[in-house]
Every structure is written in structure tokens, then in C-alpha cells.
Amino acid sequence: MAEVDQQPLVHPEPDQPLNLHPGALRYAMVALTSFIFALMLIALQLIGLYAAVQGRRQKDIRVNWCSPAFRDFAVAVTTGNCDKFNVIESSSNGIGCISLPGDQQRDWLLGTIIALSVALACQIFDTVLMLLTNSDTRWRAVKAQRPWLTMFGGVIMLVVLMVFGVFNAKDLPKGVTETVWIYRIEPSRAMGRVCRGILNPPGLRGVNIGYMDGLFESWRKVYYGH
Numbered sequence: 001m002a003e004v005d006q007q008p009l010v011h012p013e014p015d016q017p018l019n020l021h022p023g024a025l026r027y028a029m030v031a032l033t034s035f036i037f038a039l040m041l042i043a044l045q046l047i048g049l050y051a052a053v054q055g056r057r058q059k060d061i062r063v064n065w066c067s068p069a070f071r072d073f074a075v076a077v078t079t080g081n082c083d084k085f086n087v088i089e090s091s092s093n094g095i096g097c098i099s100l101p102g103d104q105q106r107d108w109l110l111g112t113i114i115a116l117s118v119a120l121a122c123q124i125f126d127t128v129l130m131l132l133t134n135s136d137t138r139w140r141a142v143k144a145q146r147p148w149l150t151m152f153g154g155v156i157m158l159v160v161l162m163v164f165g166v167f168n169a170k171d172l173p174k175g176v177t178e179t180v181w182i183y184r185i186e187p188s189r190a191m192g193r194v195c196r197g198i199l200n201p202p203g204l205r206g207v208n209i210g211y212m213d214g215l216f217e218s219w220r221k222v223y224y225g226h
Contacts, residue, residue, distance in 0.1 A: 042123070045119060046120075048116055049112075049120075052109045052112040052113045052116070056106060056109040056110060056113065060101075061101070061102030061103075061105050061106055062099045062101065063101075063105050063173075064097040064099055064100075065097060065098055065099075065173050065176065066090050066095040066097040066098075067095060067096070067097075068095050069180075069197040069199065070087050070095065070097065070098065071094060071096045072184060073186045074096050074183065074184050075183050075192070076183040077098055077180050077181070077183070078180060078181045079180050080177035080179050080180070081175070085098035085099065085100070086098070100173055100174075100175055100176065101174075104168070104173065104174065118153065119153060122150050122153045123147070123149075123150055126146075126147035126148065126149050129148075130145050133145045165204070166204070168207065169203050169204050169206070169207045170203075171201055172199060172201055177199075178198060179198060179199075180196075181195070181196055181197070182194070182196075182197050
């Protein structure tokens with residue numbers, strides 16, 4: 001008689017619930033937040049690039065250079081090169097301004113265009129690199145799945161800005177001499193008077209004040225308080 005192998009009857013088990021990684025929700029929130037911030041950063045870079053291109057296309061770029069010496073009824077300033085500038089009222093208390101050609105600002109706009117274009121290219125390259133690699137991919141024992149160009153490029157750009165900022169803070173703007181003559185007309189006097197003034201470079205403090213004034217000028221009363 002032929003023997004028949006007895007196979008145990010297996011009953012199908014009910015579907016097991018899907019067990020997620022304990023930190024899956026946290027990782028998802030971090031990824032979503034990073035994606036939103038990345039979109040915001042790219043949008044700001046594109047807006048800045050567009051504004052820099054449009055600004056550089058302007059024919060006559062002017063910039064206000066301000067000093068406490070240009071106050072107290074000052075109406076005009078003459079430099080040692082015999083260039084005369086009318087004094088402009090400033091929104092800030094305690095200073096007056098003169099309008100100068102924005103030659104340096106044109107160079108800064110060109111640098112902004114180059115820097116933002118390179119930054120966008122680096123970000124695209126880093127994105128492709130991270131999509132094509134995984135956490136185990138290494139190059140010379142270093143993990144490749146990192147935004148290397150963006151990180152090092154940002155550090156280099158910060159150093160360049162600091163160096164140029166220090167050099168610019170140590171010098172007077174082009175066209176302005178250390179010794180100037182300031183014309184003042186006081187309401188209580190029948191005739192005006194001329195004063196000799198000695199101008200000093202703005203230093204980092206002056207550069208930061210000018211930067212903040214330009215950045216928050218549109219805030220008006222909220223920023224200036226009057």
C-alpha cells in the first residue's frame with residue numbers, strides 16, 4: 001500500500017497591522033519643514049537675483065552718504081576736489097546726507113548676480129547628488145549624500161563679504177575727500193557761514209547702520225519711530 005505524506009493543515013493568519021518606525025512621524029515633519037524652507041530660500045534668491053539685474057540696468061545709480069557733520073543748517077558740501085553736493089535731509093535723527101554716484105553699488109550688484117547664480121547652480125548640483133546617492137555612499141570614507149557645494153560655498157561667500165566689508169569700512173567713498181567745506185545758513189543770521197570739516201571712514205558700525213537703514217526703510221514709523 002502506498003504511503004501518503006500527511007501535511008499539517010495551515011490556517012491563514014489575519015493580516016498583521018503595519019508597524020511604523022517609532023521616529024517616522026518626526027522624520028516626516030523634519031523633511032516637510034526642510035522642503036518648505038528650501039522653497040522659501042530659492043524664492044528669495046530668485047527675487048534677489050531679479051532685483052539685482054534690474055538695479056544694474058539703471059543708468060544713473062545714486063547712493064546717499066550721511067554724516068553728523070552735515071547737520072545744523074548745512075545746505076551744501078564742497079570736497080577737496082571742488083565737487084559740490086547739496087545736503088539732503090535724512091530720516092535718521094542727527095545726520096545729513098549727500099548724493100554720490102553709485103559706482104561701488106554697481107559693482108556690488110554685479111557681485112550679487114554672480115554669487116546668486118553660482119549658489120543656485122550649487123544647490124541644483126547638490127540636489128541631484130543627494131537623489132542619486134544614499135546614506136551608505138562614500139567617497140574617500142566621507143559620506144557623499146551631503147550638500148557639500150552649498151555648505152562650503154556659503155562659508156566662502158561669508159568670508160568674502162566680511163573681507164570686502166572691512167576694506168570698505170576703512171575708506172571714504174569715491175569722490176569724497178577727508179577735508180570738506182560745509183556751507184551753513186542759520187535762520188538767526190543774515191549771512192551764511194562756511195566751516196571746515198574732517199570726515200572719518202564709517203567703520204563697521206557706520207556700515208551696519210547704513211545697511212539697516214536701507215533694509216528697513218520701508219517700515220517707516222515702525223523702524224524710525226517718528
